[in-house]
Amino acid sequence: MASSNDIKNGTVIKEAGQLWSVIEFQHVKPGKGGAFVRTKQKNVVSGKIIDKTYNAGAKIETANVDRRDFQYLYQDGADFVFMDQTDYDQITVSSVVVGDAANYMLESQQVQIGLHDGEPLYLEMPASVVLEVTYTEPGLQGDRSTGGTKPATLETGAEIQVPLFLNAGTKVKVDTRTGDYLGRVND
Template sequence: MAKINGNEVRPGFVIQHQDRLWVAVKVDHVKPGKGGAYAQVELKAILGGTKLNERFRSAETLEQVELEFRDFTFLYEQGDALVFMDQESYEQIELARDFVGDRAAFLQDGMKVTVEMHEETPLGIRLPSNVILEVLEADPAVKGQTAANSFKPAKLANGLKVMVPQFVNTGERIVVDTTEVTYLRRAD
């Protein structure tokens, strides 16, 4: 951990404060007419997601935490646990399905993900920005609705539903954005 002054906090910094890890979401540097300058910081707890607004003066010392980003491979699902293997040590870890959240639907066998770690404790997970999925169900194209902005619902192999252009049919493979859960393009 590195020591920083209270006025050196920037958005994205992870700090140890009140015996918890927080990420700085928003930082406003304030220089009042009277008194010393300070940083008004909006913090979000890494575990739990609670928010906190704090005022840090330049004389205060904070502990900036460096997270370790490690590459893992998704192996399989076991009940409510998702099993991943460290690509360097080949050790396996189990993460609760709730830890990954709704994005767990995008996990595929052998998918490479990045896990944010602090002292061997997983804090977050990053999936690839997009994945290729097969369309299981899509309504046939409606004649006359071939305009570029005309979309229809489609059910994907992972159970999610997205809106796709009229020309996409059942059985095709498409590229889906994992953050926005939206259709990007047909897969090659």
């Protein structure tokens, strides 16, 4: 057990059977009354954000979440198999935990997985990845980079919007958080 005075960014608190990660915290000592700690917390599994206040010195239960580097190996039905980069153990992660990251993962992709008691809680991708466009309508003479956009299918099967001048076979940089096109990549 820890106290509310030990709260800092990144602390994972176990409350009502759920894990909450502290995003922001502020120790407040008003002129009148007792001190307290104001926090903004994010649910580790669902991503929901809440504001929570603790009295100074209140007992809280912290959880140990281990973030480790993994390499994506392959998809096994609805699940994904990853290899730990330190001890080469393989773990299977459900598609619920992987979520939208599956749209941007290629085999041998490096990711970080948060584990609590050996159970995968969440998966973090790099901020951007380089993927090849496998299909898009051909560009036309006069299409400009400042013009509109068109749909393009990536090598992972995901569909994003790209500028009109891009053609199939082009490598593009994609933001893994939003799925936005960031630019063309020259080899």
